[in-house]
Amino acid sequence: MRSGPNAVAMSTTFPELFDRFSAALLPAETPDATILRFRSIARAIRLDSHGHAEFDPKAEQLAFVCVGSAKLVARASGGREQVVSFHFAGELACVPGGALHAYSIEALTPCELLAFPVGEFLDLARSEPAILSEVCDRVMVALHRASEKSVALGRKTAQERVCSFLVGMTERIGVRQGNGFAMRLPMSRRDIADALGLTNETISRQFAELRMSGIIETSGRSLVTVPDIGSLRDLGGYMQLPERNAA
Amino acid sequence: MRSGPNAVAMSTTFPELFDRFSAALLPAETPDATILRFRSIARAIRLDSHGHAEFDPKAEQLAFVCVGSAKLVARASGGREQVVSFHFAGELACVPGGALHAYSIEALTPCELLAFPVGEFLDLARSEPAILSEVCDRVMVALHRASEKSVALGRKTAQERVCSFLVGMTERIGVRQGNGFAMRLPMSRRDIADALGLTNETISRQFAELRMSGIIETSGRSLVTVPDIGSLRDLGGYMQLPERNAA
DNA sequence: TTCCTTCATTGATCCGTGTCAATGAAGAGA
DNA sequence: TCTCTTCATTGACACGGATCAATGAAGGAA
The missing domain is CATH 1.10.10.10 (Winged helix-like DNA-binding domain superfamily/Winged helix DNA-binding domain)
Known part of the structure; x- marks a missing residue:
């Protein structure tokens, strides 16, 4: 992960950020060991307004918005930008990897995220079906929003x-x-x-x-x-x- | 579920259809009881070329394409149609429910599907993390295709x-x-x-x-x-x- | 407060794709 | 095989939104 010029600024500590993630996605009965492993693969990203985070284009990411709001942006040739989705605090963004366009997350307001590599995240989630189920629900909501958006963009x-x-x-x-x-x-x-x-x-x-x-x-x-x-x-x-x- | 004028025609038996679904999505170690429960909520849909299946607009569905190919279509006002995605044999389509547009699945070639109400499907899947994980993967692939498509449609x-x-x-x-x-x-x-x-x-x-x-x-x-x-x-x-x- | 940069608004013109219309090719069924 | 329907192709023209350009309003920084 690489952060842009306006990155870094905020206040919230990593444990505080992780708690917000944990409260939203990890059920109460999650074993401590599992929680610790999630914590070990989480990467905090703090962005000023207009700050942006670029990810390894090969590696798909899950980004949980702890604080603030952000946009998921795709870039095509000629500098054309498409905002794929907007995300507010408490939401989960899927940043595609290995795609034909370049994706990044950009802050609309000062914003703090936790980013997880999808592979490792899902490996951990498999041990706790409730987590997997929650992620699945959220991804389906994102897919439905994307479907509705296709209608708008296309027709x-x-x-x-x-x-x-x-x-x-x-x-x-x-x-x-x-x-x-x-x-x-x-x-x-x-x-x-x-x-x-x-x-x-x-x-x-x-x-x-x-x-x-x-x-x-x-x-x-x-x-x-x-x-x-x-x-x-x-x-x-x-x-x-x-x-x-x-x- | 309601099928259109060109519905009904095919040959494949329900057990054959279910086997294709099972081979693709249910891991070998899935208990027989779970398999039977999936079977009990699956609904076979057989469509001639151009046949279409409409679903209860309130109830989101997962449709597994057993045979043939199909399109997921959204309708906006004024009869405008947007093809949200194409699906080939072995793929899983998510048909949104409770949306502001009307969705249906239409056959490109003679086509056989198994449709599952999402809620019941995920309830069952929760008992088998491997299934949930597979569904999650497939939904994420669909989301990435939708994201890439947004770029095309928008820019x-x-x-x-x-x-x-x-x-x-x-x-x-x-x-x-x-x-x-x-x-x-x-x-x-x-x-x-x-x-x-x-x-x-x-x-x-x-x-x-x-x-x-x-x-x-x-x-x-x-x-x-x-x-x-x-x-x-x-x-x-x-x-x-x-x-x-x-x- | 005042400046100064960024963002929003409004106008004039252009261009890509839609629309309307006609013809031709493919492929299914008798 | 021949017919008949559906689908694909091509042309002429119109129009919605892009582009180019200028002005004005917000709101942050000193």
Whole structure:
């Protein structure tokens, strides 16, 4: 693992970081010996805002976000960047290895991670089915998010992509406000664009349209409020499932 | 589960189908009782070419492809279709449940599947860590394919997408021929288009260009030969990794 | 506070791919 | 074999979002 220019800064000690990982993924009955072995293969990564961590491109990693938020970025030729996924504290990111694109993790806010080589991680997890099961669940959630994202990237208009993105974010980091939500987006317009296969200009224009239609309100660069989540969802290009009667 | 107009046709018996699943995913030492329980939650799906299987949109499924090949399709509003992934015999497809798009599995060739409700499947798998581990591996492979696909859908030109697709297919179903590969694509141009976020016309035009450049040769609708896989890979828009010296 | 850099916004123009339309080839079934 | 349907191919044109360019707002640093 190699860290970028903005790496290193934080406060949290390794034991504190490991405790957060342990609380989220290791069940209470995990034997101490197993816990120690997880600890021995964990590598702490501390990133300032915009700091980035590059990994050995051959070796797949699991990265647990202990503190802050980050993006998993893939690079194609010509410096093109695609944000594969955003991750918040408590989530697990899978960083592919041996792939045809170059992957890295970049901090959206000051961020602390624990990185594990997948092979060793799964070897340990095999001894504790509950851990394996938890990891399996989380990877499936990631796969479903990726599947839903394929639809957006492959078949949706700019407006639908932006609305889908906002709907997803309200579910992950929004706080309820009446019929709607408020949230502070930790990523820039450019990050959103790189996640949705668009440009920052297009994101700005779509935000402007949504603001004018009263679908969203913004304040400063990062605060977004959605007065009525239903109207945002209606613009997301989703399949209208007949059984959406539950209000 | 509900099957479409072209469902039902085949020959293979349920025990034969289950044996293929069992050989691929259940280790030799799996207790008979566990095997029987897997058998009791497995549902056989037999599809003619173009047949499709719809699932309860609330209930996530794991579908093991015993025979043939299939596509996992998501539908958005306005009848738009996105092919999330292609699957060949021996592979495991994750069909999302409770999602904002409607998913189905559609046969590319006559096809036989075993479908399992995820919850019950994982409950059983927890009793056998080796099974859980195998499933986890396969889901991670699917996630990596999805990540690589995000880059294509979000940031690549039509030509790069088609080349990436062909590179991926040579790796999965190609047979080596000198420096290159030959393969019989079971999916139509339209299927490829729906997988790459393009139209069938654009696929045709890109195939025409690649034919003219001598990068590929085609024969009939489905046979594609790639004389030199290197030149195809060069057009895929991949990150040029410095350590690609291994010839 | 004030500066200064980064990020967001808005406008004008261009281009890649979609759309619409017509023709041709493949391959299944009688 | 011949027919008939489906799929692939090719062309003309339109349009959504990219690109290029300029201005303005946020918010961190001193």
